[in-house]
Structures are given as C-alpha cells and as structure tokens.
Amino acid sequence: MIGALTADHLVEKVETWVDNEVLGDMHVEVIYSDYKDFGGFKFPTRIVQKQGGHPVLDLTVTDAKSNVSLEVAAPEGAPPTTQVISEKIADGAWYLTGGRHHSVALEFVDHLVVVEAPLNEERSNAVIAEVRKSAPGKPVRYLINTPPAVPPPAAVNLYENIERLKLDVDRIVPLHGRIVRLEDLKKTIGK
Numbered sequence: 128m129i130g131a132l133t134a135d136h137l138v139e140k141v142e143t144w145v146d147n148e149v150l151g152d153m154h155v156e157v158i159y160s161d162y163k164d165f166g167g168f169k170f171p172t173r174i175v176q177k178q179g180g181h182p183v184l185d186l187t188v189t190d191a192k193s194n195v196s197l198e199v200a201a202p203e204g205a206p207p208t209t210q211v212i213s214e215k216i217a218d219g220a221w222y223l224t225g226g227r228h229h230s231v232a233l234e235f236v237d238h239l240v241v242v243e244a245p246l247n248e249e250r251s252n253a254v255i256a257e258v259r260k261s262a263p264g265k266p267v268r269y270l271i272n273t274p275p276a277v278p279p280p281a282a283v284n285l286y287e288n289i290e291r292l293k294l295d296v297d298r299i300v301p302l303h304g305r306i307v308r309l310e311d312l313k314k315t316i317g318k
Contacts (some may be wrong), residue, residue, distance in 0.1 A: 130222060137162050140259055153179045165191040209253040221261050226250050232258040238268035 131140040140158050147153035155178050159171035170191040174185035210225040219234035228250075231242040239262055245251045256266055 133162075135162075135169075137171075147179070150179050150265050165193075170195050209249050209252045210251075211257040213257050215261075219262075221258070223254055223257060230254050232261055232267075233261045234265065234267075237265065239268040240271060241267055244269045244270055244272055 128141065128143040130138060130142075133139045138159050140156065142154065142156045144152045145155055155176070157177075158175045159173070160175075161172040162169045163172050169192075170188060172188045174184065174186040174188065175182060211223055212225040213232075214222045214224065216222045221232040222230060223230040226245060228246055230242065230245060233240040233242065239258055241254065241258060247252055255267065
C-alpha cells in the first residue's frame with residue numbers, strides 16, 4: 128500500500144493492489160480532496176475511487192461527525208459460493224446458476240460441453256460436479272469461454288483433459304445476440 132499526504136499532512140491518495148477474479152492483481156486508487164473543517168476535524172468532501180484504472184466511486188461528502196455511536200447489523204448469511212442451481216432449459220441443455228457468473232452445460236451424443244467456466248476454483252468444482260450429475264457417465268470434453276469473462280488459469284485447469292474449444296469467429300458471430308436452438312449450435316461448432 129502506498130499513501131501520499133498533502134503539505135498539511137492530510138491523506139491525499141492511497142494506492143494498493145488487490146486480487147480480482149477476472150483481472151488478477153488489480154490496481155486500486157483512492158483520491159481524497161477538498162478537505163473541510165467539520166467542527167474541529169478536517170475531512171475530505173470528495174472521495175474518488177478507481178479500480179483497474181476505471182472510476183467506480185465518486186463521493187461528495189456534505190457532513191461529517193466524529194465519535195458517533197453507530198450500530199450496524201450484519202446482513203443475513205449470503206448463499207455459499209459453491210451453491211449451483213441446475214435448470215433444464217431444453218433436452219440436453221442446462222442453465223447453471225447460483226453464483227455471480229453463470230454457466231451452461233450442453234449434452235452431445237458422447238460428451239458434454241461447458242460454456243463459461245466460473246471465476247474461481249471452488250465454484251468450478253461445484254459446476255463440474257453438477258454437470259456430471261445432469262448427464263451421468265458422459266465426460267466433459269470441451270470448455271467454451273467467451274470474452275470478457277475470462278476465468279483465471281486455476282479455475283480453467285480444473286477441467287482436466289478438456290479440450291479448450293476455439294471457435295472460428297466467422298462461424299459463431301452469426302449466432303451472437305440470437306436465440307439459438309441446440310441443434311443449430313451443434314451444426315455451427317461442427318460437433
């Protein structure tokens with residue numbers, strides 16, 4: 128973590144790097160400016176945060192109080208990240224939800240395809256287990272990931288012995304943004 132102070136010894140900027148499931152090491156920068164005296168202490172009236180170089184917070188502070196008692200109740204437990212809900216959306220097709228990023232499993236004659244690997248190992252393991260329950264005895268042979276959701280290598284490597292299917296852009300682009308029948312997808316990717 129790196130911090131910078133103004134000539135008046137007020138915090139001006141803080142920078143650090145945090146782990147991000149998509150970007151890896153992500154740069155985080157917070158800039159504090161326009162300090163104002165709020166009854167005996169100075170506080171920034173503008174706080175701007177950037178993550179990965181993009182603004183994510185631009186806060187204007189109109190009032191601040193010191194040493195105020197505050198009780199904040201912790202939210203009820205969030206569902207575990209490993210929860211996978213499988214919904215059969217057609218014969219041979221399942222929509223896998225329950226986390227922040229969703230996957231699709233497609234059944235072919237002698238194998239399965241997973242579209243979109245989750246963004247971490249724990250969830251990838253849970254998705255693989257759920258896919259195998261959906262079509263017992265069939266191996267997951269292909270993994271299709273589409274930008275911008277690119278999972279880290281550790282999550283992708285869990286799909287052991289799976290060929291990473293690289294689709295010919297000219298063949299798959301006509302399907303983008305369309306509702307596609309499973310049969311049409313099978314013809315398009317040639318499997």
